[in-house]
Amino acid sequence: MAKVLMNGNSAIGEAAIRAGCQCYFGYPITPQNELTEYMATHLSRKKGCTFIQAESEISAINMVYGASLAGVRAMTSSSSPGISLKQEGISYLAACELPAVIVNMTRGGPGLGSISAAQSDYFQATRGGGHGDYRTIVLAPSSVQELADLTYKAFDLSDKYRVPLVILGDGMLGQMIEPVEFSYEAPKEPIIRNNALRGAKGRTSRIVKTFTSNPATVEEINWSLFRRYQLIKQEEVVWDTFMVEDAQLIVVAFGIAARIAKGAIKSARIEGMKVGMLRPITLWPFPAEKVREVANRTNYFLVFEMNMGQMIEDVQLALEGAGEVSFYGRTGGVIPTPNEVLRVISRLYYQKGLK
Numbered sequence: 001m002a003k004v005l006m007n008g009n010s011a012i013g014e015a016a017i018r019a020g021c022q023c024y025f026g027y028p029i030t031p032q033n034e035l036t037e038y039m040a041t042h043l044s045r046k047k048g049c050t051f052i053q054a055e056s057e058i059s060a061i062n063m064v065y066g067a068s069l070a071g072v073r074a075m076t077s078s079s080s081p082g083i084s085l086k087q088e089g090i091s092y093l094a095a096c097e098l099p100a101v102i103v104n105m106t107r108g109g110p111g112l113g114s115i116s117a118a119q120s121d122y123f124q125a126t127r128g129g130g131h132g133d134y135r136t137i138v139l140a141p142s143s144v145q146e147l148a149d150l151t152y153k154a155f156d157l158s159d160k161y162r163v164p165l166v167i168l169g170d171g172m173l174g175q176m177i178e179p180v181e182f183s184y185e186a187p188k189e190p191i192i193r194n195n196a197l198r199g200a201k202g203r204t205s206r207i208v209k210t211f212t213s214n215p216a217t218v219e220e221i222n223w224s225l226f227r228r229y230q231l232i233k234q235e236e237v238v239w240d241t242f243m244v245e246d247a248q249l250i251v252v253a254f255g256i257a258a259r260i261a262k263g264a265i266k267s268a269r270i271e272g273m274k275v276g277m278l279r280p281i282t283l284w285p286f287p288a289e290k291v292r293e294v295a296n297r298t299n300y301f302l303v304f305e306m307n308m309g310q311m312i313e314d315v316q317l318a319l320e321g322a323g324e325v326s327f328y329g330r331t332g333g334v335i336p337t338p339n340e341v342l343r344v345i346s347r348l349y350y351q352k353g354l355k
Contacts, residue, residue, distance in 0.1 A: 003179040008144045008169065011180050012077070012103060013038030015151035018184050020191040021101070022072040023050045025063035029082045030115040031171035032105035036077065048190055057082040061089030061102075068098040069208060071196020073155050077103035079171070080121055081112055083129070090164050091130035095210040095221065099158035099193075101151070102136075103167045105174040108333025116333030117172035119255060122310035125166045126284040133222045135229050137165040137236065138283040140254040144178035150281075152184055159193065161232055163225075168283060170306070172256045172335060232285055239287040240279040241294075243269065247276030248354040249345065250294055252315050253304040254280050261304050263338030264345055273349050283311070288318035295323045300352055304341060305329045324352075 006014070013035050016024070024039040036053065044051040050067075054060035060076045067074035078086065083104045093100050106121045108114035125138045137157055141147040151167060158165040192198075197206055212218055242262060244250060253261040258279040268275040278294055280287050295301075301323050303312040309327045316325050328344045330336045 003181045005177055006144060006180050007034055007175055007177045008147045009034035009105065009174040010038045011144050011148040012151045012167070013042065014182060015148040016075055016101070016155070017043055017046065018182060018186045019152045019155040020073050020187045021075050021155065022048060022190055023064070023067040023074040025052050025054050025060040025067070025074070025076050027054050027057045027060050027078065027082060029079045031107060031117070031174050032077050032079050032103065034174065035103065035105070057085035058089065061086035064100045065089055065093055065096075065098065068093065068100050069096070069197050071193040071198060073099075073101075073159070073191055075101040075103070077105070079105045079107045080109050080118075083121065083124065087130035090136065091128070091132050091134060092210050093164045094128075094134035094136070094225070095132065096208050097162040097225075098164070099155075099162055100164045101154045101158055101167065102164060103151075103169065106168065106170045108331070114333035115171065117170040117256060117306065117335055118331065118333050119170060119257060119306040120308070120310070120331060121168065122283065122305070122307060125168045126286070126314070134225060135163070135284060137161070137163060137232060137285075138168055139165070140168050140281055140283050141173065142255050142258045142279065144173070144176060145180045147173060148180050148182060157236065161228055163228070163232075168255065170256050171333075236282060237285050237287050237289070238281040239290050240281060242277040242279070244276035244278060244294055244297070246274050248274045248298050249276075249300045249302060249349055249352070250298055251275065251277045251302045251304055251345070252280070252291070252311070253277060254283060254311065257304055257306050260336060260338055261341055264341035267338065267342050268345050268349070271346070273345065274354070275345055275349065280311075286314045286318065288314070291315060291318035292320075292322065295319055299323045300348075300354065301325045302345065302348055303327045304344075306335065307331050
């Protein structure tokens with residue numbers, strides 16, 4: 001199949017349609033508006049599919065809640081402050097064991113911040129974000145092709161485990177244009193889950209709710225979710241490595257920061273520095289075991305993020321003191337260059353006496 005040039009936001013939209021997304025509910029916010037525009041143009045033309053530009057982010061996530069209850073594949077998207085407004089709805093989805101795909105094309109913050117790319121929503125995505133004991137699967141693409149591939153995969157994962165799933169991109173990935181190939185076709189028939197609420201004719205009525213006055217019932221729901229999260233941690237961890245076999249310094253980066261770091265690492269290798277990279281693709285579940293495995297080869301890690309240092313906590317927890325972790329980041333929407341990261345790598349490499 002031929003490749004086409006698309007921006008990241010549009011690639012997400014096309015992949016979602018091919019994955020069988022029937023309902024998209026969104027609200028405009030930069031830098032993800034092209035995704036909403038794409039779904040308005042293309043999803044709304046498909047028979048049996050629904051596009052709605054909601055009156056607010058809160059309305060959009062609750063429309064996703066209703067569509068998921070009806071058993072169809074549903075999706076919403078936004079950027080940082082808009083995702084904050086959706087958090088209560090995401091918690092409701094988790095409590096009712098409902099799948100949904102939520103796309104966050106992160107921008108600089110806190111507050112309204114800037115419309116430039118950032119990675120400052122890592123905590124929000126990987127720690128649940130809303131209230132209560134719950135988790136979301138979090139996928140972190142680093143290219144337009146990966147945005148498409150992971151979006152397609154996201155619907156299957158969300159349905160499989162009946163949990164909301166977050167695709168954590170950023171404004172740079174959403175706007176950049178790259179060749180992308182769609183090797184998957186849209187399903188010929190709508191995908192309807194067998195536990196959907198679509199009328200009770202011929203069966204006992206089902207009731208789905210998030211409130212009970214019995215604390216023991218809520219506790220059992222939480223333990224049931226916990227067991228599912230443990231299974232996800234066993235089965236769905238994904239990562240990528242680059243030149244780690246002989247590396248004395250490992251850069252840990254995700255998303256667009258990993259693209260920037262890769263360029264810096266290539267230059268470092270030309271200068272004779274043995275540097276490699278570990279890139280988490282699932283931010284939750286985090287590839288802790290792989291981090292520990294890499295620590296058998298070197299004690300030195302550099303976490304590079306476009307924030308004030310959020311993933312560094314997961315790297316430190318994974319290492320359990322088995323490695324020395326340094327950090328470099330830019331925040332607020334400032335996008336560093338590979339040469340800037342190379343200078344940080346060089347300084348750290350020679351400070352530690354690595355050869």
